[in-house]
Amino acid sequence: SQQGEEDPQALSIQEGENATMNCSYKTSINNLQWYRQNSGRGLVHLILIRSNEREKHSGRLRVTLDTSKKSSSLLITASRAADTASYFCATAGGGADGLTFGKGTHLIIQP
Amino acid sequence: EAGVAQSPRYKIIEKRQSVAFWCNPISGHATLYWYQQILGQGPKLLIQFQNNGVVDDSQLPKDRFSAERLKGVDSTLKIQPAKLEDSAVYLCASSWRTGGNYGYTFGSGTRLTVV
Numbered sequence: 653s654q655q656g657e658e659d660p661q662a663l664s665i666q667e668g669e670n671a672t673m674n675c676s677y678k679t680s681i682n683n684l685q686w687y688r689q690n691s692g693r694g695l696v697h698l699i700l701i702r703s704n705e706r707e708k709h710s711g712r713l714r715v716t717l718d719t720s721k722k723s724s725s726l727l728i729t730a731s732r733a734a735d736t737a738s739y740f741c742a743t744a745g746g747g748a749d750g751l752t753f754g755k756g757t758h759l760i761i762q763p
Numbered sequence: 764e765a766g767v768a769q770s771p772r773y774k775i776i777e778k779r780q781s782v783a784f785w786c787n788p789i790s791g792h793a794t795l796y797w798y799q800q801i802l803g804q805g806p807k808l809l810i811q812f813q814n815n816g817v818v819d820d821s822q823l824p825k826d827r828f829s830a831e832r833l834k835g836v837d838s839t840l841k842i843q844p845a846k847l848e849d850s851a852v853y854l855c856a857s858s859w860r861t862g863g864n865y866g867y868t869f870g871s872g873t874r875l876t877v878v
Contacts, residue, residue, distance in 0.1 A: 656805075683864050692874075694767075694854055695806070697866035740805050744864075750796050750819060751867060753805035 656684075656741045656754030664760040671728040673757040675741030676721075682744045684717055685751065686726050689738045698726075698739075728759075736761045765789065767870035769855050775876045781843035784873045788836070788857030794818075795832055796867065797840050798854040806854055812838065813861050845877045 659674045675684070683702045687695040701708045701717045701724070708715045714727040728735055738758045742751040768787040776782050788795050794813050798806035809828065811819040814835040823830070827846070832838040842849055852874050856867040 685866055687867075687869075694869035694871045695856075695867075697868065700864060700866050702864055742805075750808040750811045750861075752808070753798075755803075755805045 656743055656752065658739070658741055658754045658757040660757060661755070662758045662760070664762060665731060666762050667731060667733055669731055671731050671735070671759055671761075673726045673739055673741075673759070675724045675726070675754055677724075677741075677743050677754075678722065679743075679745065681719070684715075684724050685742045685744070686713075686715060686724075687740045687742060687753075689740065689756070691737075695740065731759075731761045733761050733763050735759060767855055767857055767868050769853075769870035769873055771873055772871065773874045773876075775878065776845055778847055778877050779844040781841065782845055782875065783839050783841045784853050784855075784875075786838045786840070786855030786870060788838070788855070789868055791859070792857035792868070793835075793860045794858045795838050796856045796858075797830055797838070798856065800852045800854055800872070802851070809840070811861065818861055842875075845875075847877050850875055850877045 656675045656677045685700045686698045689695045699710045701715050712729045717724045738756040740753050740756045742753045796811050797809045800806040809823045810830045812832040815832045830840045852872040854872045856869045858865045858867045
């Protein structure tokens with residue numbers, strides 16, 4: 653079963669604009685991670701936010717986590733054509749379980 | 764550091780045939796995962812190893828899928844016999860250890876088409 657649900661399923665914006673993707677989950681977590689997947693490739697780890705953190709930055713990425721609402725958002729600022737990809741949130745429980753992924757948001761950056 | 768290696772990159776087989784995938788994780792990573800990703804969906808965990816022991820195989824269709832991790836390093840995933848619905852990308856990932864706050868490193872995957 654899939655824990656996370658990304659929203660929107662697809663997003664198309666102009667280069668230079670900001671892109672925001674949301675993720676909701678159902679059960680308690682130890683951390684939440686975001687991954688990027690280019691077409692036909694493996695997933696690349698972008699950022700990890702712990703359950704006791706509210707916001708984290710990495711370059712042009714900003715992630716927020718609201719454990720009371722069981723939701724997270726990923727903001728990509730000043731988007732580039734190379735950011736075109738699918739983005740997945742994944743949750744890790746407190747035990748030895750593997751990551752549970754959502755269905756992803758497909759982001760298209762128009763030049 | 765070298766990434767997670769997977770082979771083959773692509774495989775086409777007929778239904779009821781068998782197929783095997785190979786994965787070599789990052790050196791020193793104790794935990795290895797196999798995920799199945801059907802087109803348009805997120806990856807689904809099939810099996811998780813900690814060293815050479817199975818931690819979680821609750822979503823592995825054990826009547827047709829099997830996996831092993833040789834000496835706690837390389838791993839193989841086998842499907843026998845394959846069904847049409849097994850068409851998917853099979854992703855291998857590794858991390859330092861299970862639990863904790865670690866990201867995963869994924870391989871490029873094996874795209875399986877069952878005809």
